[in-house]
Amino acid sequence: MGVCVVSQIPAVEGKSVQQTVEMITKKLEILGAVKQGTFCVDCETYHAAPIVNNSGQQGKLMYVMHNTEYPASCFALFENGPCLVADTNFDTLMIKLKGFFQNAKSNKIESRGQRYQFSDFLVKVGTVTMGPSARGISVEVEYCPSIVSNDCWNLMMEFMQSFMGSHTPGIPSVFTAKHDGIYTPTDTVIQYMELFNKIRKQQQAPVSGMR
């Protein structure tokens, strides 16, 4: 487990999402990264029932996420709220809690793709799909040997620049939010959640970069 940066790359002008992904992976392979299977991060959205929401906040959403990097775990989190890490049995628990949390089936979003290893770095380039259509490209870069996020940031940024070019993201908010700077798996999941939310919003408002 190391420090992860999750970012989005817009599709190259005039090319489909799939083609852009291929371009990036080709770049990585030329760089010397080794393909190591696939990965998948999925996110399901639950609407909290009015009983839970007695505080009057409308439409608070809970996200239940899985990450193949953590195959035994299930993450449940609110936006800006607490994050729960549980066994995969948590999914069956959610079925039992139907009365309190309703699954918004149509909002299921996931990112699938290849997993590459480049020495100490793990790069996961995935296609974000919502339903049948591809919505965007996610790139996760992990620097395995360290868990102190701020110490690795510059190194990671340099590495990302080598294959992402101008699309290299800025420092993620989770890096700065923490006092001790110790990176945990939940931070990765939060980053993915933010990414997915961004992509959902992009879909609602027409985005030019997607064409």
Place this chain on the structure above:
Amino acid sequence: MLRGRPKALNRRVGARAWGRGGVGVREGREVGGRPKARSKRRVLIPALKEAREEARRRDRGMEFQTVGSERLKARPPMIGRVGQETWSRPEPTERRERAAMVKFQPSLWPWDTVRNNLRSTLTEMCVLYDVLNVLKEKKYMTLDPVSQEPPPSKQVLQLCGKKKSLAGAAQILLKGADRLSKSVAENQEHKRQRDFNSELLRLRQHWKLRKVGDKLLGDLSYRSAGSLFPHHGTFEVIKNTDIDPDKKIPDDYCPLDVVIPSDLEGSAYIKVSIQKQAPDIGDLGTVNLLRRPTQKPKPGTAHWQTKLEAAQSVLLCKEIFAQLSREAVQIKSQIPHIVVKNQIISQPFPGLQLSISLCHFVNDKKSQKVSVENQRPDDHLYVLEHNLHQLMREFHKQTLSSSMMPHPATAPFGLKRMRVVGPQAYDKGEISALQHNEGLLEKIIKQAKHIFLRRRTAWTIDSLASRIEDPQIQAHWSNINDVYESSVKVLITSQGYEQICKSIQLQLIIGVEQIKVVHRDGRVITLSHQEQELQDFLLSQMSQHQVHAVQQLAKVMGWHLLSFSSHVGLGPVESIGNASAITVASPNGEYSISVRNGPESGCKVVVQFPRSQCKDLPKSDVMQDSKWNHLRGPFKEVLWSKMEGRNFVYKMELLMAALAPCP
């Protein structure tokens, strides 16, 4: 009866009656009263009758007498007819007649004979009394014993009698003894029975027992400890009480005995050894059964305990071997493991074979014979044998703990540590590291590799140290090792200069496949398992040490270091490592010493003299001026082997001392 009766009746009258002679007994019968008057009255009975009646009325005493006589009359008829006739108060007519008869025929009185006899007896008694009195006086007559012949001796009779009585006594004694011995035997029987029960109790404290039908079955398997070995491991408890009470009970007699399955009899052990060269393939499977001396049971432990323990150890050995051979077949390795009969052969390193064999022998002559034939030097790796047992126990514990209750309802089955995998968000790598479970064989091969590597390293260092005297090698082995790692500190020093020549200190970390060398300055060199690599490395270090030593010595002696190179690029190429060189100048700068030391070529010491001291130098046309004499002249090699001194550094010290001017 008749005779006795009057006596009793006459007791009162006694001698008076006798003394009176002719007076009738009848008179005596009247108790009290006035006898004289009576006798008279008897005659005059008819006449006096009336008067008497009067008197009776008058006199109370008379009346009393009448009452008494009547009482007498009422006596039971013991007295018989005579008495009745005599004492009953007759009718007046009858009385009269009888009175007449008594008067006229006294001899016909029925008590006459009695009286006569009594009289004669009295006479005789009186005579006897007199005689006795006379005798007592001892004046006139004495009694002397008359010597008589003793009666004929009845020895035969006596003997017979004695014999008979003795026989009787003997019979009684024998009967008693018989009864005693019977009771003693019964006691013993009871005791034995009791012993069986107490032994059974002791057995139950250590072993699991259960009753099946009328049999007592025990369990000596390790199943309850987590073993998965399919052998049932059942033993039977039997009573051993029906021994002959007449025979002497052996010392190790125990009323309880156990019957163990025949395949667990005898003793067994796992033998692990490493051999250098692979034996002929034909030899495979004939494992030498080195016979161990049968262990004497510890005093105080029961016979069955040792028996069961032996059987249990056989069972464990069998389980270990079964597990190992299963793994040997399953595990894919570059050089496949060979399982032949009771032997598993694996090749940890090329040219080296690790053999693990199960030696099980039952106590009979055949196996003994075999063992004698195959007697070979003992090449056991006891540590590995012990570790195998330990690993097996660990394996047991693992299987036991994985299914151990209580178990959280939501937690997955399997390793306990896997429960935190989800909530702690372990990633793929960590989970696979958790799940990776090395088999017994893999572990033991790794351990064997490590042990072999350690041994070979030690041997290499020792042989180098014994072969090369200068410089010296010291190896400090750490006492506490991991099963897969141990370390040794190697110091290269020169004798007598340990304090100033401490430059080479190496930490050798011996792993499973390779040796890591950590220098004093932190450089890390990884060597493979080949012993030549380590040897070459140490040799190059030793040659470097000499040059370092010269440097240190120069510092102490006040010489100046001109140049130092641990890897010289000039001169002959060494096959091992590189040569190193140093040049030092004397304090006043006149002389300089240059040393080149190679691991293979050895050391070469040259001394540079000042120009002025060289007489055979050709006169140079260029350097005419005398100041050029201060320039250094040519180098001359020192015949190092002919130098005095016990080692290199000492020689160097002598050389430096010789070249430095005296203050």
